[in-house]
Amino acid sequence: MPEALISLRDVSLGYDGRPVLQQVSMTIERGEFLALLGPNGAGKTTLLRGVLGLIPVLAGTIEYGFDRLASPPGYVPQRETLDPIFPLTAFEVVLMGTYARLAPLRPVGRRQRVKATACLDEVGLLHIASQPFWALSGGQKQRVLIARALAVDPEVLLLDEPTAGVDAAAERTILDLISRLNREKTLTVGLVCHHLPLVRSLVHTAIWIDEGRATKEPLDAIPVSAPVTELAGNPTGSG
Amino acid sequence: MSTLLEILSPSFLLRDAVIASVLVGLVCPLVGVYFVLRRMIFFGVALPQVSAAGIAFSFWLYRMLVGPHQHGEAPEQALAMVGSFGFTLLALLLLVGLERTGREMIEARIGTTYAIAAATTILILARDPHGEAQMVNLLKGEILAANETSLHLMFYVLCPVVVLLFAFRKQLLLVSFDRDMATVLGMRVTLWDALLYLTIGATIAIGVMTAGPLVTFGFLVIPPITARLVTRRMLTFSIAASLIGGATAFAGFYCAYRFDLPLGPAEVALASAVLMVVAVGNVMRVGARRRRAT
Numbered sequence: 263m264p265e266a267l268i269s270l271r272d273v274s275l276g277y278d279g280r281p282v283l284q285q286v287s288m289t290i291e292r293g294e295f296l297a298l299l300g301p302n303g304a305g306k307t308t309l310l311r312g313v314l315g316l317i318p319v320l321a322g323t324i325e326y327g328f329d330r331l332a333s334p335p336g337y338v339p340q341r342e343t344l345d346p347i348f349p350l351t352a353f354e355v356v357l358m359g360t361y362a363r364l365a366p367l368r369p370v371g372r373r374q375r376v377k378a379t380a381c382l383d384e385v386g387l388l389h390i391a392s393q394p395f396w397a398l399s400g401g402q403k404q405r406v407l408i409a410r411a412l413a414v415d416p417e418v419l420l421l422d423e424p425t426a427g428v429d430a431a432a433e434r435t436i437l438d439l440i441s442r443l444n445r446e447k448t449l450t451v452g453l454v455c456h457h458l459p460l461v462r463s464l465v466h467t468a469i470w471i472d473e474g475r476a477t478k479e480p481l482d483a484i485p486v487s488a489p490v491t492e493l494a495g496n497p498t499g500s501g
Numbered sequence: 502m503s504t505l506l507e508i509l510s511p512s513f514l515l516r517d518a519v520i521a522s523v524l525v526g527l528v529c530p531l532v533g534v535y536f537v538l539r540r541m542i543f544f545g546v547a548l549p550q551v552s553a554a555g556i557a558f559s560f561w562l563y564r565m566l567v568g569p570h571q572h573g574e575a576p577e578q579a580l581a582m583v584g585s586f587g588f589t590l591l592a593l594l595l596l597v598g599l600e601r602t603g604r605e606m607i608e609a610r611i612g613t614t615y616a617i618a619a620a621t622t623i624l625i626l627a628r629d630p631h632g633e634a635q636m637v638n639l640l641k642g643e644i645l646a647a648n649e650t651s652l653h654l655m656f657y658v659l660c661p662v663v664v665l666l667f668a669f670r671k672q673l674l675l676v677s678f679d680r681d682m683a684t685v686l687g688m689r690v691t692l693w694d695a696l697l698y699l700t701i702g703a704t705i706a707i708g709v710m711t712a713g714p715l716v717t718f719g720f721l722v723i724p725p726i727t728a729r730l731v732t733r734r735m736l737t738f739s740i741a742a743s744l745i746g747g748a749t750a751f752a753g754f755y756c757a758y759r760f761d762l763p764l765g766p767a768e769v770a771l772a773s774a775v776l777m778v779v780a781v782g783n784v785m786r787v788g789a790r791r792r793r794a795t
Contacts, residue, residue, distance in 0.1 A: 314685050330687070337685045348538055348678050349729060349738045358675050362686040367668055394733050414686070 265292040266327050267418060267450050268313060273322035275305070275312035281320050282308045286476045288469065290418075292327070295444045296452040297461045297481070300471035306454045309469070309476055310420055313452075328417040334362050336411030336449075338421040341403045346396035352406045353391040356382050359413025381409040385439055401432025408439065419443065421453040425460065437464055504759045519754055521647035521655060522768065525712045526750025528659045529720035530728070530742035531666050532704040535697060537725040539677050543611040544596060545721040549714035550618040551592040552585040552705050557625040559584025564629055578654050578710070585706035592618075593698050644712045644764055651711060658707045662700045666739075673697055674735055712765060719769035720746050727776045730783045749775055 268290040276282040282305040290296065298306045311317045313324065314337055336359075359381065360374035382388045385405040390398065395406060404424050411419055421440065425433040441464045444451045452469075455461050468481050508519060536545045559580050592614060599610055666673070675683045676693040683690050708717035728742035753768030760767075 311681075314681070316681050316684055334686050337682055339679065339681055343681075344679060345538070345540070347540070347729070348674075349732050349735055350678070351734060354735060358671075358679070358682065361671055361675055361688075364671065366672060370671065410682075 267292045269325045271323050274320040275308050283476055284474050288478045293448045294450050295465045297465040297468045298454045299468050304471045306471050333417050334414050336414050336416030336419040338407045338411050340422050350395045351392050352395050355395045355406050356409045356413055359410040362414055377413055381412040385409045400428040404436055418450040423454050517647045517652050518645045521644055521711050522750045522754045523747050524655050525708050526720055527743050527747035529708050530724035530746035532701050533721035533725040534739050534742050542722055545718050547611045547615040548589050548705050549709050549717040550615050552589045552709040553714050554618040554621045555584035555588025556581045557622045561625045561629045581710050585709055586702050589705045590702035655707055658703050662704050665700055716765040723772040723776050727779050730779050
């Protein structure tokens, strides 16, 4: 029997009281690998931010099958949202993931450093630990942010367009990494994606988002060749 | 050399002014690093001016309600602190609140705030001829007149600021770098922002009272920008900014005393000269590295 990790019931999400998505009901099960698909501006990031608790739920309820304070979701934002002016090494960025378990006045100790080191190693970037974060390539930055999310010890990893703006090789490395984390650590993964063929061989299920609605669809129902933007209003691509 | 020894002597006549200068130089950059990192540098121009308006307003109000105050005495310091801190914090919260509702007008709002604060200060001074001379000196940053009372006030205000900034640097950094991540981790970002704004308000208030708006703005911004050019880690960035601020404040005091220059402008000019030297050195270093790579 699959275990429900996140359940949405008649949820409305939006900004400034105006809903972008309405009456969203679905269950995300432990160990699932989901892609959030849909046309530009449909509300993929809105759904992700709603599940993360970054925007208020306008109606309905979201229930979590885990303690969000003890084990917060692992969040990987779009890397462009982070300002390169901050003088931080890759290691310092990953270390931020350990702050969730640190009391406000407790300094970062050996345990947190070991954890951050292990997470950087997990994403294959231990060798660049002391390099400035802003000087890394797009793909490396994204993997450092995944390492930071892993340092939280999350039950679920949520990524906002992790492959946007990176070259094909980095794209493959990032997706292989996420896929491995899902497979080997049974980590539940949800990622916002524009390019369906890229994730088709990796994800199990898709959440199709369009015209204010979000529905969970088996990925097999979506044709391999169809680009996401052409599927607007028709997630299965049929007729 | 003899001038340096004279300044360092415990019996130096302006010893309190040296200590006050160095304290402002050390602490303003610690707050200023967050101005630079959060891209709030223009706030650093407007807020010291708002702080000055707060001082002028509190003096005027006191005179209207109670009567003239005694210059250089503790009640005057407390009065100035309340006005300065109150106005600074209020303006900061207002500007930050408006920023959240729309970034496109931010420069216009800060510019308007600066103009209103500067005009208000002058108008209030013009309405209070009794204390005008005293207030003009205070608003200019009468750092040479720093005395034991003002040093005590500085210690009481700036020590907690330094302790808070270092004790909570993890939280302040995460909230500044990635607000969403901080929220996901369960941090109360509004409370951490409030703590940062309180430290900013207190530092600017005491800085303006002691050294004036020009020096306060200069040391809020110039040492952190200089330090950013030569550091790669957050902790070293903060420490370097503070040390550069303290060292240039002391060296500025030395230059002003040795060459009979106005103190505040001498300190800011020296800090700017250090920034230019470091920036040029940085450009040359990067250029040399690129040449080696090709």
